[in-house]
Amino acid sequence: MNRTLEIELIDELIALKSARGLFLEEDIGHAPVERYASDDQFDTELELVFRRRPHLAAHVSELAKPGDFLRVDLAGRPVLVTRGKDGVARAFLNVCRHRGAQLVGENAGCQNRFTCPYHAWTYASSGELISAPHFASGFPDADKTQFGLTAMPTYEALGFVWVVPSPDSSLGAPFDFKNYFAPIAAEVSELDLADHVQVANDRISVAANWKIIVEGGIEAYHFKIAHRDTIAPFFEDNLSSFRSLGAHMRSIIPRVSLARLGDSPRDGWRLRDHANTLYSLFPTAQFLVQQDHVVLIVANPLAADHTELRIATLVPKSEAGDSELWMRNHAITRTTLDEDFALGESIQRGLTSGANAKLTFGRFEGALTAFNQSVADTIAAVS
Ligand code: FES
Ligand SMILES: [Fe+2]
Known part of the structure; x- marks a missing residue:
């Protein structure tokens, strides 16, 4: 002030x-x-x-290093917050893109890959689907890049990671965190x-x-x-x-x-x-x-x-x-x-x-x- x-x-x-x-x-x-x-x-x-508005998902100390992750519930939605190898904090719905199992069960930890407990679809901390057993034979025309985790607007500022708990795709436009917090x-x-x-x-x-x-x-x-x-x-x-x-x-x-x-x-x-x-x-x-x-x-x-x-x-x-x-x-x-x-x-x-x-x-x-x-x-x- x-x-x-x-x-x-x-x-x-x-x-x-x-x-x-x-x-x-x-x-x-x-x-x-x-x-x-x-x-x-x-x-x-x-x-x-x-x-439609940002929630405080984590203090930066809870996602201090690449690979750190947290599982939280925001606005009734299961959320996985990660810090990627590139140091960027991201948030995804904690829901597997195959048949919807909860991807991560632990509350927190440190890893760069997340493997679904149902059929082992495996995602990077940046959200991409990186492997899936028998993918080519079971899903012959599917494009793996279309099966990344569902991302949500995420912003790191003021000592915290903030998340708008709605899929990016449902919001129409990127959420303008900077403008929102400006005052x-x-x-x-x-x-x-x-x-x-x-x-x-x-x-x-x-x-x-x-x-x-x-x-x-x-x-x-x-x-x-x-x-x-x-x-x-x-x-x-x-x-x-x-x-x-x-x-x-x-x-x-x-x-x-x-x-x-x-x-x-x-x-x-x-x-x-x-x-x-x-x-x-x-x-x-x-x-x-x-x-x-x-x-x-x-x-x-x-x-x-x-x-x-x-x-x-x-x-x-x-x-x-x-x-x-x-x-x-x-x-x-x-x-x-x-x-x-x-x-x-x-x-x-x-x-x-x-x-x-x-x-x-x-x-x-x-x-x-x-x-x-x-x-x-x-x-x-x-x-
Ligand atoms: S539901 Fe996740 S791999 Fe099948
Ligand atoms: Fe009081």
């Missing part, structure tokens, strides 16, 4: 704090409960959002997440809609109440700011120490020491930037009421030595986020009870309205 912006964001929050003000929108917002509960809505999001890329690049290591990586299942989970992270209205036993003492009451950056969002959640900065020279102001910054990379990746480390929260929406989450702690390579410290940090993160997830599950259980036809967002919960607008805009743009 450039220095002018950093000072501007700090100034804005200090001014709000000293005026006892809040970061307010003009109007309150609403979201119909079906948006979180309906199978039709979920199916629409699956087709038009999750299968947020410079700031996230500065975090240098490629030079971080993942010291913890949990996968958990939450019985709540993916949007409820995102919404729980982009407002500070709940901090003093829901997190009273954990992080509440360190943060202001209901004070945060946000900006939409394309489909993405930057949220700033100030610590109580930020208000004291007003007495010190601006030259020494450093946002990261006095606030958490949350980058939400639409639709399903969030980077929670803390003073000395970054927490990754990645959603894999499985159903209207079911989301798998990856919660990882990334620390700079140079600082990774004290693993006990980082594991303690990660445990605090998990405890705090679990408070949010329990509330998310509680919301989900009551959604179709008849109590609410719609949920209501206060003027200081404008980030939720903006996020829901990104979902709606994406659906409208693609459909």
Whole structure:
């Protein structure tokens, strides 16, 4: 983040704090409960959002060298992510082109050839079909080059491998990742997440809609109440700011120490020491930037009421030595986020009870309205 912006964001929050003000929108917002509960809505999001937009598939450390591969599920599709001999990261449907068996069963490993367990069709890490038993006699007119693995748009940037989980051929045009991430890329690049290591990586299942989970992270209205036993003492009451950056969002959640900065020279102001910054990379990746480390929260929406989450702690390579410290940090993160997830599950259980036809967002919960607008805009743009 450039220095002018950093000072501007700090100034804005200090001014709000000293005026006892809040970061307010003009109007309150609403979201119909079906948006979180309906199978039709979920199916629409699956087709038009999750299968058309980039997902974080791997940290670069998980595909560090040629031959490294990972098996992941993205938007309901089985995906094989490889790093080829040429060093290029690629993603394919993990489905054999002969009769459709799952090609790779292991979650991760390192190899340059993948042999199907059914009839041994064998593919290179770059996707080509390189051998198949009795091919010439069994498939006399077939062209091997037409039987490569089904590739999907893949992009390596910001320390991660990103995948749009749809076959290249179904999208009409190449996905323009660069343009898509442009509004947020410079700031996230500065975090240098490629030079971080993942010291913890949990996968958990939450019985709540993916949007409820995102919404729980982009407002500070709940901090003093829901997190009273954990992080509440360190943060202001209901004070945060946000900006939409394309489909993405930057949220700033100030610590109580930020208000004291007003007495010190601006030259020494450093946002990261006095606030958490949350980058939400639409639709399903969030980077929670803390003073000395970054927490990754990645959603894999499985159903209207079911989301798998990856919660990882990334620390700079140079600082990774004290693993006990980082594991303690990660445990605090998990405890705090679990408070949010329990509330998310509680919301989900009551959604179709008849109590609410719609949920209501206060003027200081404008980030939720903006996020829901990104979902709606994406659906409208693609459909
Ligand atoms: S299904 Fe893979 S080789 Fe037959
Ligand atoms: Fe929270």
